[in-house]
Structures are given as structure tokens and as C-alpha cells.
Amino acid sequence: xxxxxxxxxxxSFCQLSAMGIVSALGNKHKEILKNLLSGPPGKxxxxxxxxxxxxxxVRNVKTTLAEIPEKLSRYRCRNNALALTAFQQIEERVESxxxxxxxxxxxxxxxxxxxxxxSTEQALHFRNDTGQFPEQFDYxxxxxxxxxxxxxxYSGITGPAYTISTxxxxxxxxxxxxRALLEMGLCDAVVIGGSDSLCEFVLNxxxxxxxxxxxxxxxxSQNRQGINLGEGACVFLMRRMPGGIQLRGVGESSxxxxxxxxxxxxxxxxxxxxxxxxxxxxTSDEIQYINLHGTAxxxxxxxxxxxxxxxxxxxxxxxxxxxxxxxxxxxxxSIEAGVCWLTLTSGINSENTIILPPHxxxxxxxxxxxxxxxxxxxxSIPAQGEVNLMSxxxxxxxxxxxxxxxxxxx
Numbered sequence: 001x002x003x004x005x006x007x008x009x010x011x012s013f014c015q016l017s018a019m020g021i022v023s024a025l026g027n028k029h030k031e032i033l034k035n036l037l038s039g040p041p042g043k044x045x046x047x048x049x050x051x052x053x054x055x056x057x058v059r060n061v062k063t064t065l066a067e068i069p070e071k072l073s074r075y076r077c078r079n080n081a082l083a084l085t086a087f088q089q090i091e092e093r094v095e096s097x098x099x100x101x102x103x104x105x106x107x108x109x110x111x112x113x114x115x116x117x118x119s120t121e122q123a124l125h126f127r128n129d130t131g132q133f134p135e136q137f138d139y140x141x142x143x144x145x146x147x148x149x150x151x152x153x154y155s156g157i158t159g160p161a162y163t164i165s166t167x168x169x170x171x172x173x174x175x176x177x178x179r180a181l182l183e184m185g186l187c188d189a190v191v192i193g194g195s196d197s198l199c200e201f202v203l204n205x206x207x208x209x210x211x212x213x214x215x216x217x218x219x220x221s222q223n224r225q226g227i228n229l230g231e232g233a234c235v236f237l238m239r240r241m242p243g244g245i246q247l248r249g250v251g252e253s254s255x256x257x258x259x260x261x262x263x264x265x266x267x268x269x270x271x272x273x274x275x276x277x278x279x280x281x282x283t284s285d286e287i288q289y290i291n292l293h294g295t296a297x298x299x300x301x302x303x304x305x306x307x308x309x310x311x312x313x314x315x316x317x318x319x320x321x322x323x324x325x326x327x328x329x330x331x332x333x334s335i336e337a338g339v340c341w342l343t344l345t346s347g348i349n350s351e352n353t354i355i356l357p358p359h360x361x362x363x364x365x366x367x368x369x370x371x372x373x374x375x376x377x378x379x380s381i382p383a384q385g386e387v388n389l390m391s392x393x394x395x396x397x398x399x400x401x402x403x404x405x406x407x408x409x410x
Contacts, residue, residue: 013240013241013246014179014240014246014247015239015240015243015244015245015247016236016341016405017238017241018093018094018237019089019234019235019237019342020086020090020193020235021086021233021234021338021342022061022063022065022082022232022233023061023232023233023325024061024062024230024231024232024324027063027086033342033346036321036358037355037377040323040360041216041324041360044057044228045057045060045062047198048200048203050204050207055214056203056212056213056214058198058203058230058326059228059229059326060230060231061082061232063085065082066081068084068150069154072150073136073138074141075141075146075149075150075153076119076136076138076141077116077118077141078116078119079112079115079141079195079197080116080141080146080147080150080195082195082196082197082233083150083233083235084150084151086193086234086235087151087154087235093237097189098157103156103158104158105189106157106158106188106189106191107159107160107186107191108148108155108162108190109160109161109181109192110147110151110171110193110235111165111166111173111174111194111331111333112144112163112170113196113329114199114202114329115141116142116146117197117202119137120137121199121200121201122134145161148161148163151191159186160181160186164177166395166397166399167395167397168329168332168333169333170194170331170395171195171196171335172336172401173333174192174194174333174334175192175238176250176401178190178192178238179250182238182239188240189237190239191235191236191238192238193234193236193334194333194334194335195232195233195330196232196328196329196332198231202229202329206227206229211226211227212226212227213225213227213228217296217320217322217327218296218361219294219296219322220294220301220305220320220359220361220366220369221363221364221365221366222364222367223364224298225296226295226296227297227326227327228323230322230326230329230332231331232325232328232331232335233331234331234334236337244407245345245406247405248282249276249277249279249402250401251271251274251277251278251402252272252275252400253268253398254268254398254399255400256268257398258398262299262300262398263398265303266302266304266305266307266310267307268398268400269293269392270307270311271400272392272400272401273390276390277311279404280388284313284316285314286386286388287312287404288389289319289340289381290308290318290390290391291319291320291321291337291340291357291392292318292319292320292392293320293332293392293394294319294320294322295320295327296320296322300394301366305370305372306370308372309370315371315372317356317373317374317375317381318372319358319359319375321336323360324360332393333391336391339357339391340389340390340403340405343357344387344389344405344406344407347387347409348383348409350383352382352384353382354382355379356380358375359374359376361374386409386410387408387409390404391405
């Protein structure tokens with residue numbers, strides 16, 4: 001008889017064994033690290049015309065994407081192609097686990113906020129012109145759960161498969177959900193991650209909120225104007241194993257304040273960060289670096305800097321990587337956790353040094369905000385003892401989550 005539950009272990013090991021990523025900075029680990037650390041960010045790509053005919057720069061993926069197999073053609077859309085491009089980077093590791101693990105003991109948890117909305121927009125334009133939908137369009141491309149279903153079918157995983165969609169925290173939430181599957185004994189390994197692709201609906205939506213910047217985003221600066229939208233995908237193989245890079249802490253909260261604006265005092269963000277520390281049984285002094293949500297909007301930067309100051313009186317190094325990647329919305333959480341994973345990996349492969357992701361801005365700090373310790377280009381920390389990095393994501397509706405990734409160099 002199949003043991004569906006396995007061994008239940010609360011707060012057991014949670015290893016992030018492998019990571020695949022595709023973004024505006026490239027689709028190879030070394031390429032992305034080089035582009036991120038060498039800075040400054042490159043020029044923005046001109047996005048499509050908005051409904052009001054304004055134009056804004058975006059961070060789009062320019063690399064050739066993986067081809068979705070014909071047998072899975074109903075899932076054929078840019079969003080799933082981004083996810084597949086990232087997944088194929090860890091496919092061998094996933095296959096290796098499948099050889100020793102029953103497929104129903106493996107799961108897939110993905111995050112997205114747009115899914116295949118771009119394909120739906122294109123199909124609707126086609127229908128307006130011709131009176132019918134294009135033959136290749138399938139609702140599975142648009143459906144939120146299509147992303148997780150696609151990865152599960154492609155990989156042959158038959159355990160739990162579902163998609164989380166909580167706006168900009170979507171693919172950070174998958175870390176909590178994937179870990180829960182391991183802790184409950186439902187899975188021995190889980191593919192987690194996120195994918196989001198640029199589309200007209202999202203560009204126009206953020207334009208209507210008046211938070212898009214025509215220049216490269218400038219987080220925490222007195223001159224900040226807003227966000228640059230981006231796209232990309234990042235996936236991980238999560239296993240119940242000791243060693244390697246571990247997911248040590250997860251903290252979630254809800255503002256219950258406003259659908260599109262954060263609590264001005266940052267209480268929800270503060271709660272998420274503190275909950276992550278509590279979950280990891282750490283003090284604030286044990287975090288060496290924070291990857292900020294750092295959208296460069298007025299409200300986000302105000303509340304986030306206050307939250308960081310309240311949780312971390314002695315500010316660790318901080319930076320926002322969104323000037324490089326753009327705000328990848330539902331994929332942002334996994335991509336920025338991927339940045340932390342790459343940062344720790346670089347320390348493993350170097351001579352006792354970890355170079356931190358720089359904070360790219362005009363260095364004209366907003367004096368109305370609490371002062372944080374921003375990462376300068378080339379800033380490093382020792383690759384010694386246990387190194388703990390935090391990444392935070394805050395989504396519309398007050399969906400907040402902070403993650404702690406750790407590696408013990410001793």
C-alpha cells in the first residue's frame with residue numbers, strides 16, 4: 001500500500017539543491033552574477049504603447065526560450081516557455097531524484113500573477129479582427145494553474161501540483177508551501193518557483209496607478225519615480241536533506257490595509273521579517289544581508305525602510321536588485337531568492353569571500369527615510385561560519401513574506 005504521508009517532521013531540513021533562472025540579465029548563473037556585480041544596470045527596452053499612448057522602458061528577456069514540446073502544445077505561451085527555460089537548467093537533478101523517488105512523492109508549486117495573459121490578449125486581438133480565436137489558443141495557457149500543471153506534466157511528476165497567485169509575493173510564497181509539503185510528509189522533493197511575462201494588461205494597470213518610471217528605477221533615492229516592469233522565471237529543487245543551501249526561515253503576514261497600498265508604518269512587512277527570524281530561531285544580528293523588495297515607489301520604500309529599521313536596529317547590508325531585473329511581479333520572489341542562492345554559491349566557489357549584490361541608485365538618499373546600510377559595488381562579507389541572507393516580497397492586498405537562505409561554511 002502506498003504511504004501517502006511519509007514521515008512528518010516540523011522544521012526539518014529544507015535544502016535548495018538546485019536553481020535555474022532566466023531574466024533580463026541572462027539565463028546562466030555566471031552570466032547573471034557577472035552582469036549583476038559589474039553594474040550599473042543596462043538601458044531599458046522600450047515597452048509597448050500603453051492605452052494612453054505613453055511609453056515606458058521595461059526589463060524583458062531577450063535570450064532564446066525553450067521550445068514547448070508538441071504533446072504539450074496546449075500550454076504553449078511565453079510564460080510557460082520562460083518557466084521551461086529555467087526548469088531545464090535543473091532537469092537533470094530532478095530526473096536523478098525521480099530515479100530513486102516515486103513520482104507521486106514529488107510535487108510542483110509555482111507562482112505567477114499573469115500566467116499566459118499575453119497569449120489571451122493576442123487571441124482576443126485576433127478574434128476582434130477575424131471573429132474567431134486562433135487555432136493554437138487554449139485556455140490552459142491563460143489559467144493560473146496551467147503553469148504548475150505544465151511543469152508537472154513535462155517532468156512526469158504526479159504528486160501535488162498547484163499555482164499560488166498573490167500578486168508580487170506569489171513565487172516567494174511557494175517556498176512556504178513547498179516546505180509544508182515536505183514537513184507534512186506528502187513529498188520527498190518539490191519543484192518550486194515562479195514565472196511572469198510582460199503583457200498589455202499589467203503595463204496599463206501599473207500605468208493607471210501612476211507608479212511606472214520612465215527612467216531606471218532608483219530605490220530609496222529622494223529622486224525615485226517608480227518601478228520598471230520586468231519578466232523572467234526561476235525554479236528550485238527543494239529536498240528534505242541536510243547540508244547545502246538551506247531554507248532556514250519563512251515569515252508571512254497580511255497588512256489588511258488596502259488593496260494596492262501597503263500599511264504606511266510597515267507593520268505587515270515588519271511582522272513578516274520578524275516571523276522569519278522567529279521561524280529560523282535567529283536574532284536580527286545573525287542576518288548579514290537583506291534583498292529588499294525595493295520597488296522605488298514612494299509608499300513601498302517608506303514603509304520598507306521603517307520596517308527594516310524596527311527589526312534590525314543595527315542595519316545589515318541591504319540592496320534592491322530591481323534596477324537590474326525590473327519588477328518581475330509574480331516571479332520576483334523566486335528570482336530574488338535566486339539572487340541570494342547565487343550569492344551564497346559564489347561564496348562556496350570562492351576563496352573565503354562573498355561579494356554582495358550592489359544597490360544601484362543615484363546615491364542621493366531620501367533623508368525622510370530611516371538610514372539603511374546600502375551595499376556599494378564590490379562590497380563583500382567573509383565566507384565563514386553560517387551566512388544568512390534574507391529576501392522580502394510584498395504584494396498587493398498586503399501579502400507579505402520574508403525568506404532566510406543559509407549556508408554553513410564551517
